[in-house]
Amino acid sequence: MQLQLPSPIQAFSFPGLQRPDLAFFVKRDDLIHPYVSGNKARKLKYLLQEAKTLGKTKLVTFGGAYSSHLLATAFAAQAEGLQALAFVRGEEVENDVLTQCKKRGMELLFTDRLSYRNKQQLFTDRFGKDPQAYFISEGGYSELAAKGVAELINELPESYDHLFCACGTGATLAGLALGIQQQQLAIKAEGISVLKHDALAEEIHSLCGESPFILHSQFHEGGYAKSNPELEEWIRTFIASTKIPIEFVYTGKLFKAVEELARQNYFLPNSRVLLLHTGGILPKA
Numbered sequence: 001m002q003l004q005l006p007s008p009i010q011a012f013s014f015p016g017l018q019r020p021d022l023a024f025f026v027k028r029d030d031l032i033h034p035y036v037s038g039n040k041a042r043k044l045k046y047l048l049q050e051a052k053t054l055g056k057t058k059l060v061t062f063g064g065a066y067s068s069h070l071l072a073t074a075f076a077a078q079a080e081g082l083q084a085l086a087f088v089r090g091e092e093v094e095n096d097v098l099t100q101c102k103k104r105g106m107e108l109l110f111t112d113r114l115s116y117r118n119k120q121q122l123f124t125d126r127f128g129k130d131p132q133a134y135f136i137s138e139g140g141y142s143e144l145a146a147k148g149v150a151e152l153i154n155e156l157p158e159s160y161d162h163l164f165c166a167c168g169t170g171a172t173l174a175g176l177a178l179g180i181q182q183q184q185l186a187i188k189a190e191g192i193s194v195l196k197h198d199a200l201a202e203e204i205h206s207l208c209g210e211s212p213f214i215l216h217s218q219f220h221e222g223g224y225a226k227s228n229p230e231l232e233e234w235i236r237t238f239i240a241s242t243k244i245p246i247e248f249v250y251t252g253k254l255f256k257a258v259e260e261l262a263r264q265n266y267f268l269p270n271s272r273v274l275l276l277h278t279g280g281i282l283p284k285a
């Protein structure tokens with residue numbers, strides 16, 4: 001898969017925030033591929049490498065009907081000449097994401113919500129005897145995914161005090177924490193959880209071990225993919241002022257939360273705060 005790396009970093013300011021002493025920057029991983037969400041591409045790098053090393057020809061993965069991980073896997077499989085198959089949560093539907101997945105040759109298996117819960121079982125039932133099949137968990141969540149994300153830290157040209165990302169499975173935050181520790185930097189790795197999930201911090205630790213991170217779990221605005229008029233208005237104002245495209249599922253909640261933290265005097269004066277734009281915006285077909 002052709003990726004535009006390293007992704008650029010730009011300064012921005014929040015339209016409603018009067019804190020000239022704080023410097024905000026965004027790393028535009030949304031620009032590394034037109035369809036593949038930045039962090040999904042980074043998370044797949046070593047999973048693809050392992051699949052190829054093991055001689056696997058079929059990627060088998062899991063996601064909801066709007067999953068950018070499915071899209072990323074479909075593109076990656078096509079680019080690498082591999083087959084791809086996805087268990088899609090819920091009843092059969094059509095949308096732009098799934099249309100793109102099918103266009104890239106991905107086979108979709110719609111799976112009822114109860115069976116979907118046990119992904120290992122689904123894989124074993126159908127592919128247990130297929131030596132060509134390679135299991136990739138939902139969202140790519142794995143140590144190899146964190147390893148891919150950790151490389152992003154090598155792309156930072158200067159120092160920052162905080163590095164924030166939005167968290168779904170938390171593999172991206174685990175990767176940032178790992179990379180920062182490997183490079184022995186003093187940057188704080190911080191995540192904004194976009195969903196209600198009590199065990200999230202534990203799951204992140206299981207990927208990054210003792211590498212420190214801070215998880216903020218009070219900014220999910222009601223849960224995964226939940227929105228409200230205030231959030232939507234905030235996003236519209238932000239985009240109009242900065243021209244940085246964000247959406248309500250991940251990056252909208254991330255940027256709004258960081259502004260809120262600034263208002264609460266979470267940051268020391270003169271802090272340099274970097275936000276990771278993980279992508280998530282599908283171009284209009």
Ligand SMILES: *Cc1c(COP(=O)(O)O)cnc(C)c1O
Nearest residue numbers: 168169170171172250278279280
């Ligand atoms: C998938 C996704 C995330 C969540 O990444 P995790 O590694 O699962 O925490 C964040 N932002 C965007 C845009 C995504 O598509």
